[in-house]
Amino acid sequence: MTLTNTVCRLASRPLGLPKESDWHIDEEPVGPVSEGEFLVRVDYLSVDPAMRTWMNAGRSYVPPVEIGDVMRAGGVGRVIDSRNPQFAVGDDVYGTFGVQRYAISDGRDVTRIDTALAPAPVHLGALGISGLTAYFGLLEVGRPQPGQTVVVSGAAGSVGSIAGQIARINGCRVVGIAGGPGKCRWLVEELGFDAAIDYRAGDLRRQLKVHAPNGIDVFFDNVGGVTLEAALARLARGARVVICGAISQYNATEELHGPANYMQLLVARASMTGFVIFDYADRYGEAVVRLADWLRSGELRSHEQVISGGVGDFPEALLALFRGDNTGKLILALDGS
């Protein structure tokens, strides 16, 4: 019996928020598994802000998804057929399988995951790329010292919520910036942030003055735009700004908004540094051990918001992300065949 795959392909490059017509949802037979390959049934798809950047043409940290390609996505699934000695039927695996129900892989960049350590969705959250991004971005790029003030934007998102907790675990004072009182309460009451600022309530700059009275030593930025500017205006001497993302800019249809007050980097003798998690691939192991320890001890909480649906629900899930509907890691759990 031939399996039928459901595949989400990029139909056109969006201007602003992706529209329905920017996607093609196709049904197609699953191809044969060649020698050295294996077949994965994708059960969980990672839904990430950076996906929007992959849809644009032009130089970035990964090549763009081409028109007609399966949309790129990280996912977790199970091996259901294998002609590769490294992967056996029944193995749970993580890989960049794309937005589709079935993926054929040659094993490159695929890792086996241990669902005894944590449920499969956590391997897209705290134990996956989100957790690793938070870990290396905060500790290696941000280099916070105990007692310093760390401010995280997009703090209720997948990376931000973990970055803030790692800062807390490392003895920092942690302030989160998020949208809405519910998320802010969650950050303080559930995740142990010292304070949270609702940027929708207005006057972010004054709020940062209140909650970072001695200035910001590390700003972990997922948002960009006016949020970045507000943080730059409050940097402590020698501060590190970690450029992780810029969700406020990904759907911009006019010229991007660069930080008008970037000269505050001079005033504060501060640095602003970008990083790409793939550069730390040879150290993922050490990070996962520490993240798993923190999860086990309860010091770190991984929160996944799981939407159930089909491959055809991916476009809407991506829009939910840009509306800020999610708290923690947004995951699309694929059901049906």
Add this chain to the structure above:
Amino acid sequence: MTLTNTVCRLASRPLGLPKESDWHIDEEPVGPVSEGEFLVRVDYLSVDPAMRTWMNAGRSYVPPVEIGDVMRAGGVGRVIDSRNPQFAVGDDVYGTFGVQRYAISDGRDVTRIDTALAPAPVHLGALGISGLTAYFGLLEVGRPQPGQTVVVSGAAGSVGSIAGQIARINGCRVVGIAGGPGKCRWLVEELGFDAAIDYRAGDLRRQLKVHAPNGIDVFFDNVGGVTLEAALARLARGARVVICGAISQYNATEELHGPANYMQLLVARASMTGFVIFDYADRYGEAVVRLADWLRSGELRSHEQVISGGVGDFPEALLALFRGDNTGKLILALDGS
């Protein structure tokens, strides 16, 4: 006999380019020299882009010059009266004496200069704050390696012309960005830059592609604005952007133009770092020794463009700087009493 001082005071905070009415030029008697003080006849005034930033209210790396204050300026002069045992009549000194012909000082932040080492104006150029800024900004913040590509904006200016030469001395490929074919020829033919780009000729991005085919490893920025954006678009992996100044923005009357493509820092895994030369004060000595060695050997050339005039000519000298009239360090040599 009482000496008469000529003093340039800030009359109002300019909007855009400073106007004549933003200044007061006053004649006033030189006050008495108290115990512990000495009197300096200021012979050379340093005319610097950063001066424009000191005229604005608000947080910066130095307090703003207040309305009615003598305009802040570095200068070189001679001690002509002294009640301070550290400074004798006849000493040549550097200090922040302000835009005036005579200054009374208690010796704080005043250094004796050796005019046998180099003529007095050079102590405002390569052996002064300009040279020190280039030295520490390039070597400590930019950290160029031999064989790497260093691009300097404002390359024909006081700091840029020295930063580029230090990069050359350190075995880097050096590309300067300057305004006009004359300055570009000077950079290549006189200062030994590998290439120079005339930004006024248009299409800076394409020119950078030609002259930095493998990307920019260190960008030493004195200009900001679209120049900074063009450089960000060509960063090599792991590049360092040194934020030294932003002359294109200092007279902006609308919102400042932040680098819209700052996310290239992420793509290139690059950093952008600001610095203030005063932080290196305890290492000025070591730098001056090296700069003087390079000057002596002919590897480094200090070029000062000296305008002769009175204190009342300072406002026009500052405007000349923003027109880009100068090549190298702009200095106002004060004549008359």
